[in-house]
Amino acid sequence: MGRAIAGRLIHLIWIMIAVSFLTFLLMYIAPGDAAAKKLNAQGIAVSEEILEQTRASMGLDRPFFVQYGDWALRALRGDLGSSYKDGFPVAEKLLKALGRTAVLTLSSLALALLIAIPFALLSALKRDSAVDNITRLFSFIGNSLPNFLISVLLMYFLSVRLRLLPLTAGESAKSLVMPCLALSIPICGRFIRQFRAELLEELGKPYVSGAILRGVKRRFVLKSVLHNAAIPMLTVVGLSVGTLMGGSVVIETIFRWPGLGKLAMDAITNRDYPVIQGFVLFTSTVYVVINLLIDICYRWIDPRLRKAGGDA
Amino acid sequence: MKQMRRMLALILTICALLTLTAHGEQALAEGGAKWLKLAESFAYPSLDAHKDYYGWYTSIYGITETLFRVADDLSIEPLLAEDYEVSEDGKTWTFQLADACFSNGAPVTAQMVARNFQRLAECNERFAYLSEFSIAADGEKTLVIATPGVYPTMLSDLTAPEMAIMDLDGTADFDGAPVGTGPFAVKSFEPEGTVEVERNTAYWNGEVGLDGVTFFYMQDDDTKLMAMQAGEIDGYTSVTAAAKEIFSADPDTYTVTSIPATRLQFYVLNKTRLDDAVRGAINLTVDCDAIAAYLGGTVSPAVGPFSAAAPYGQVTKPAPDPEAAKALLEADGYALNDDGVYEKDGAPIRLNICYYAARSLDSIALIMQEQLRNIGVDAVLTVQEDPDATYVATGDYDIALYCMIADKAGDPYYCVDALYRRDSKWALGGFPTDGSEALINELQYETDIERRAVLANEVVQMTIDDNAFGYVGLFNKTTVTRKGVSGISENCPFDFYAVSADTNME
Numbered sequence: 001m002g003r004a005i006a007g008r009l010i011h012l013i014w015i016m017i018a019v020s021f022l023t024f025l026l027m028y029i030a031p032g033d034a035a036a037k038k039l040n041a042q043g044i045a046v047s048e049e050i051l052e053q054t055r056a057s058m059g060l061d062r063p064f065f066v067q068y069g070d071w072a073l074r075a076l077r078g079d080l081g082s083s084y085k086d087g088f089p090v091a092e093k094l095l096k097a098l099g100r101t102a103v104l105t106l107s108s109l110a111l112a113l114l115i116a117i118p119f120a121l122l123s124a125l126k127r128d129s130a131v132d133n134i135t136r137l138f139s140f141i142g143n144s145l146p147n148f149l150i151s152v153l154l155m156y157f158l159s160v161r162l163r164l165l166p167l168t169a170g171e172s173a174k175s176l177v178m179p180c181l182a183l184s185i186p187i188c189g190r191f192i193r194q195f196r197a198e199l200l201e202e203l204g205k206p207y208v209s210g211a212i213l214r215g216v217k218r219r220f221v222l223k224s225v226l227h228n229a230a231i232p233m234l235t236v237v238g239l240s241v242g243t244l245m246g247g248s249v250v251i252e253t254i255f256r257w258p259g260l261g262k263l264a265m266d267a268i269t270n271r272d273y274p275v276i277q278g279f280v281l282f283t284s285t286v287y288v289v290i291n292l293l294i295d296i297c298y299r300w301i302d303p304r305l306r307k308a309g310g311d312a
Numbered sequence: 313m314k315q316m317r318r319m320l321a322l323i324l325t326i327c328a329l330l331t332l333t334a335h336g337e338q339a340l341a342e343g344g345a346k347w348l349k350l351a352e353s354f355a356y357p358s359l360d361a362h363k364d365y366y367g368w369y370t371s372i373y374g375i376t377e378t379l380f381r382v383a384d385d386l387s388i389e390p391l392l393a394e395d396y397e398v399s400e401d402g403k404t405w406t407f408q409l410a411d412a413c414f415s416n417g418a419p420v421t422a423q424m425v426a427r428n429f430q431r432l433a434e435c436n437e438r439f440a441y442l443s444e445f446s447i448a449a450d451g452e453k454t455l456v457i458a459t460p461g462v463y464p465t466m467l468s469d470l471t472a473p474e475m476a477i478m479d480l481d482g483t484a485d486f487d488g489a490p491v492g493t494g495p496f497a498v499k500s501f502e503p504e505g506t507v508e509v510e511r512n513t514a515y516w517n518g519e520v521g522l523d524g525v526t527f528f529y530m531q532d533d534d535t536k537l538m539a540m541q542a543g544e545i546d547g548y549t550s551v552t553a554a555a556k557e558i559f560s561a562d563p564d565t566y567t568v569t570s571i572p573a574t575r576l577q578f579y580v581l582n583k584t585r586l587d588d589a590v591r592g593a594i595n596l597t598v599d600c601d602a603i604a605a606y607l608g609g610t611v612s613p614a615v616g617p618f619s620a621a622a623p624y625g626q627v628t629k630p631a632p633d634p635e636a637a638k639a640l641l642e643a644d645g646y647a648l649n650d651d652g653v654y655e656k657d658g659a660p661i662r663l664n665i666c667y668y669a670a671r672s673l674d675s676i677a678l679i680m681q682e683q684l685r686n687i688g689v690d691a692v693l694t695v696q697e698d699p700d701a702t703y704v705a706t707g708d709y710d711i712a713l714y715c716m717i718a719d720k721a722g723d724p725y726y727c728v729d730a731l732y733r734r735d736s737k738w739a740l741g742g743f744p745t746d747g748s749e750a751l752i753n754e755l756q757y758e759t760d761i762e763r764r765a766v767l768a769n770e771v772v773q774m775t776i777d778d779n780a781f782g783y784v785g786l787f788n789k790t791t792v793t794r795k796g797v798s799g800i801s802e803n804c805p806f807d808f809y810a811v812s813a814d815t816n817m818e
Contacts, residue, residue, distance in 0.1 A: 030697075030698075031696070031697065031698040031701035031702050032697070032698030032700065032701040033701070036698075036700055036701070038364070039437065039438060040700070041364070041365055042365050042368065042717065042807070043575055043715065043716050043717040044438075044716070044717050044720060045716055045726075045730035046437075046438060048735075048737070050437055050438060050440070053437060053440070054437045057437070086356070086357045086358065086364065087363075088357055151534075152534050152538075155534065155535065155538045156538060159538055159539075159542045159544075160538050160541045160542045163542060166542075166544055167530075167535060167538060167539045167542060167544055168349070168506075168526075168528050168539060168544045168545065170502075170505070170506060253531050253532050254532045254534065254535055255535070256505075256528070256529060256530060256531075256535065258504060258505070
């Protein structure tokens with residue numbers, strides 16, 4: 001196990017180098033730069049002379065490898081630099097946005113799992129019944145609705161019509177409800193469909209029929225089924241965590257919950273290289289760490305993997 | 313099943329609690345003070361008026377003021393400066409300051425104003441030119457600014473919100489709580505989030521109507537619309553066409569104000585690639601009224617780059633006339649081919665319209681393409697993410713669409729200089745001539761305001777007559793307020809004003 005973790009961490013270093021280099025290169029060759037974006041932010045034209053001076057003061061007039069090397073050396077020392085847009089430290093901005101994204105991600109996932117697991121189980125056990133059909137219909141609708149539409153519908157009904165939830169509450173628990181719902185509804189729909197499929201596959205296996213015929217109590221059979229279906233379900237959940245931790249620009253913008261998605265989008269729009277680089281490093285680390293955690297969970301759930309000692 | 317019941321009970325309990333807390337908050341607001349709630353589309357990480365464009369927002373929030381301000385009719389009027397005089401050679405400006413004070417009660421002195429301008433020159437690239445001026449105090453209330461050359465746009469420059477005067481000695485936190493002279497002082501500041509300001513009890517320029525204002529950062533148009541409908545905010549600007557329609561349908565609840573503002577949509581016709589007849593035909597074909605109608609009242613049709621209300625906005629252009637456009641092409645030897653496209657010497661007209669997908673330029677490009685197709689001129693659309701780094705920089709366009717603020721602060725020179733100069737980025741379009749350059753040089757140093765307007769009008773008229781530019785629309789500043797709310801600069805075309813001492817609510 002220790003060797004597997006060490007192997008993943010070594011992979012992480014290579015991934016970070018490759019991803020940060022490619023991102024820097026892509027931003028470098030894209031038209032426009034941070035100086036022009038900063039100075040023209042309000043649609044005011046500035047002279048080429050001021051632009052050149054600003055480019056020089058930001059170090060944007062240096063060759064690509066010098067800029068990248070400078071950034072990489074500072075990043076190695078733990079300094080992600082300052083935002084080109086506002087001069088504030090990148091690490092500080094990332095941490096602040098990360099906190100918000102983490103709260104939103106975890107609460108949305110928890111809500112989605114809380115709804116998806118019982119409904120998927122019910123749907124699988126009562127296959128082709130009215131309950132199954134209704135669950136499948138709602139999960140299909142939830143999965144198909146785009147985030148912005150769910151958000152607008154939630155705002156309209158919960159804020160405008162029912163006046164239950166405010167749109168101006170700031171970062172309170174109350175203001176978390178709507179973005180959390182908007183994010184978890186499509187995830188929930190996806191989870192129900194995928195969990196149901198995994199559970200049906202497991203329920204169709206001979207050991208389940210054998211156990212029922214031998215008179216094993218239903219709840220013990222169900223426990224085994226859930227245990228065996230847990231690995232593919234965990235993969236689905238793990239992938240969703242990775243995606244959600246990158247942030248959701250639409251939800252964050254609509255519900256005034258500025259997290260990593262909005263931070264990254266603003267940084268790309270403003271060619272704010274230090275922030276983009278910091279975001280890329282962070283998300284690649286999250287993906288690798290989550291994959292590692294899932295692998296560890298696989299071994300914990302499935303004793304065969306522990307005995308084999310293989311890399312899942 | 314038992315678990316399902318528990319879950320249902322939990323959800324119902326949460327809903328009940330939320331309902332109770334929502335009602336509680338409403339009651340608190342009803343019994344509260346005169347506190348206005350507005351939404352803003354932008355928010356910044358700092359309130360330091362001298363940095364970046366943050367001064368626009370300290371001005372909007374009513375925290376900072378400048379020596380002069382631009383009135384609703386685009387004239388420049390004194391604010392922190394009560395009087396001024398300029399030397400005969402036009403190089404020395406002497407300002408008498410008003411008897412103003414900061415929100416902490418400290419008086420505004422000429423020394424403090426000079427130090428503010430020096431700080432601005434150091435921390436904002438766009439104002440680095442101030443370091444070339446000699447700025448000094450002459451006594452407690454007299455400020456003297458000496459410029460190396462004649463500088464007629466001094467008053468206009470002094471209206472820029474970045475030229476705000478802050479108490480540099482009395483401010484401990486420039487990013488979070490600058491001390492200004494405005495009718496409001498910072499109560500709480502959340503970087504890139506909500507800002508609360510409260511009445512400046514020491515305000516020097518009259519009674520402040522409100523106890524305070526909360527500015528909520530809402531970037532999304534639907535969020536603003538619904539926050540307004542839910543009664544959570546009392547107003548906002550940049551109302552979309554769809555929202556405007558909704559608010560206008562309920563005049564008992566909302567007041568909608570729409571005026572032409574300063575952001576211009578225009579196109580440049582590349583003289584190096586298009587002959588006179590084609591450029592003339594394009595300008596006779598593009599129907600700005602139809603474009604403005606399509607954009608649902610978010611823009612007003614433009615004749616020139618400036619509002620027709622300004623003395624420097626007095627230009628004319630021919631009304632759209634597709635038949636005259638066709639006749640112009642035919643008189644120049646163009647004839648319709650089998651595809652219904654005008655061609656000359658076997659070469660059909662195929663224009664390249666370059667644009668970027670912002671400020672409704674994508675819609676304008678599509679409408680122009682259709683209008684041109686209707687007279688027999690073919691056009692392809694090329695979209696770029698960054699116009700300045702692509703088609704504007706290379707000159708690789710037949711028609712280049714663009715949007716910018718044309719009137720920065722009540723003077724035409726900034727726009728004329730940015731668009732029509734020989735060394736401007738638009739010179740690749742081939743407009744500048746010796747005649748236009750001479751007029752712009754004269755405008756640069758002309759101190760008489762009336763003569764400045766005449767010169768600006770002459771230059772702009774040249775761009776129209778030469779069919780070098782086409783002016784499509786001026787973005788409207790559309791503001792919605794709840795009935796009873798007044799004075800949030802809804803009739804001022806500039807984006808950097810909002811609340812003032814006169815802002816009030818019933």
